Amino acid sequence: MYQIDLSLKRISCVLFVFLLIWCVTDAVDDNRYLSPKKFGQLRGDEIIRFYGYPGEEHKVLTEDGYILTNFRIANPGGYPILFIHGLTATSDCWFVGGPAHDLSFRLWRRGYDVWLWNGRGNLYSMDHVNISWSDEKFYKFSMHELGYYDTTASIDYILNVTGHKSVITIGHSMGTTNVLIAAASRPEYQPKIALNILLAPGAFQRNLVTRGFSDTSYSQYVRWFNFDHLERILEKDSFYFKINQLFCDPTGPTAELCYFSMGLISGLGSNQTVKDAVMKMMTKFPAGTSLNVLKQEIQNLRSGDFSPLSYSRKENLKRYGTPKPSPYPLGKVQIPTAIYYGCCNDLLSHVKDTKLLKSRLPNVIRFYKVPYRLFNHGDFLWAKDAYRLLYKDIIILIDQFTPYQYRSNVTIEPVSID
Template sequence: MAKNKMLTKNVFQITTVFLVLLFCDVTFSFKFEDDKFLPPENFKDMRTDEIIKFYGYPGEEHKVLTEDGYILSNFRLANPGGYPILLLHGMTATSDSFLLRGPRYDMSFLLWKRGYDVWMWNARGNIYSTEHVNMTYKDEKFFLFSIQEYGQYDTPASIDYILNMTGHTSVITIGHSNGCGNVLTMAALRPEYNDKVLLNIMWGQAVMLKYELFKGMMEMSYSMYTRYMNFDHDQSVMKKGSEKLELVKAFCNPESPLLSSLCLMFMGLVSGPNSNQTDFYAVKRMMTKFPAGSSMNAFKQMMQNMRSGEYKPLSYGVTENMRRYGTREPSPYPLGEVKIPTAMYYSCCNDFLSSKADNKLLKNKLTNVIKFQTISYKKFNHGDFLWAKDGYELLYKDVLVLIHKYTPSKYRSEIPIL
């Protein structure tokens, strides 16, 4: 009997030592290097999970299957057990847009440090999401999707995947630019998902575009592209490996001082000029992965909404509209049906892609806007949401406080937000 007790005690001690060693190995296997510099020319050849690991943090890739057969490559800044947050990039961007400045400054890393499990979405058709169960990336049919599919299929699939992986029943979402429409479209078309998003945060929404300051230039660029550049009627836009994308990459080559300077000037013009918040290395990193691919239908829907001043599905012409929608023209998305608590952050005066008037227009269409916040710096532009030098004081701190408030109490960090 005594011998059995001694054996049990030894087994227990050995097991305890093994678990401690295992825990220590997991704990100290990450060597955080927050101040490590990532050159833009290296950034362009790295995937999202590789960028995360470059700084010593846990990065993962996850394949997500949508209901209509697309396979999305989403990435995770892994914090198992933490409350999940999903970041949604803008048009023709990627998950890399949330990793432009490094662990000391990027919202993705700031959330991870407060215990959140951070997930980053990639839209169908961009450089990461190039797979389908029945089609190849080279098939023209692969790109017969519009903005609607981002909200109707991609975002619900991503949320369900996260919930199945983590055991949680809801997530918090943060969208930038066009990515702000994903959750709204989802909740409007699929009401059951209203309960799966605890809080929806929008940065520089590009949902309502009626009063966009860059509207004239967008109209001209779209017309020139469809008439003179897209002579082969390609259904993709700047897809991975295309000649058009290679030309853009050559123009924005981070290794060329002249070309990268011209590229920076262009980004400043599009985002909003004369901001003193621009982190030039962050912009150079962004431009190595932007544009990252989308579809002509997505751009067509965006232009139609810009012209109509509404947020509604793509119009395919009377005959096809009757078949798809049962009406000659598609009706606007029922945004009044969105029940998710929503916070809107916007620039008052210098965001050429998201005007103050359009933010107010969207606010009036929603029924549960719990925060409508203008950025205090008047020259804050569209790109500054991602790379502002004073991003923490101007935006991220307030967002962290709001997220903390909505996070279930048992998942809240005890670290003060200073």
């Protein structure tokens, strides 16, 4: 009797999901045009609903009191997937291509329950239980806290809401460090992650083409431009944020220069870059973070290691029990990990550093080089042929690591040949 009741519940759940998809799909318009200007005016859940998809906002409380605003393309009953954005970005970076293109929407159409993370300090996650975002104490965090607190809190929240026991995670750029930090620092979270997908990893930075420029820029900013010794940088409504908004106004006179500057940062020469998608990205990028996040990146860039932020000797002893923090023990991260990388034109993620990361992780189950030499850092988000070059392989892999009872029955789209 119990087995029959359980089967009926599963059948009812499946029927509910199909009914929801049918009802929503009836109103979906994947080709509805959303201009960069309008994109910049909408919040993440509003962008999702603009195309007729079920967009939700979720508030997530971390152990240390930060309140994150995460978004969801809701698919109740579907297996959960958590998207993690990169440095000073927001979850909206996963929407810049539109539903017909983006991996987030493609996975929803396959029946997955899609969740999108926003780290503390960006324009969506500026709340705390007892500290105002205008207080410098709010920004006393580094990359470590983004993984140790924000990512783990988001995973727990998703599992609590959905009833699932694990999630699949997808990170881009610095967002690839979150799960690595969480898993290395809090091993109890490893069973909660069925698969960790890293796009253009940002853990090691020994060989970056922009290494010298990044180091010098940070040093000059700290020495000459941060005269108020602020803990924050590029946050919402700051001077630099407003300047960037003017510079990257999609309808303004400097829009072309803004577009070129993103190519300069990501890697010039790619024929995959979609201008409209880039300009959407730039309406909310950079979106703010703590100076300590950049400081940790620069420390790792200089040392060649992947380690927590180093403070004073006294503070290090208090936090880590050692005069200097030890590198994250990546060798203990047993989560099945897939690494996707560009070989030759990604200025923010070098192939040598990617191979170093692969050598440190004990369970890399996919190491995929994008089959286009000029594929750049931003192309992982907006490449016009992303499905053919990248997303189809990711979708097939995700299906394989999804518990069998939740695997999609939707046929994999063939790759179109132009």
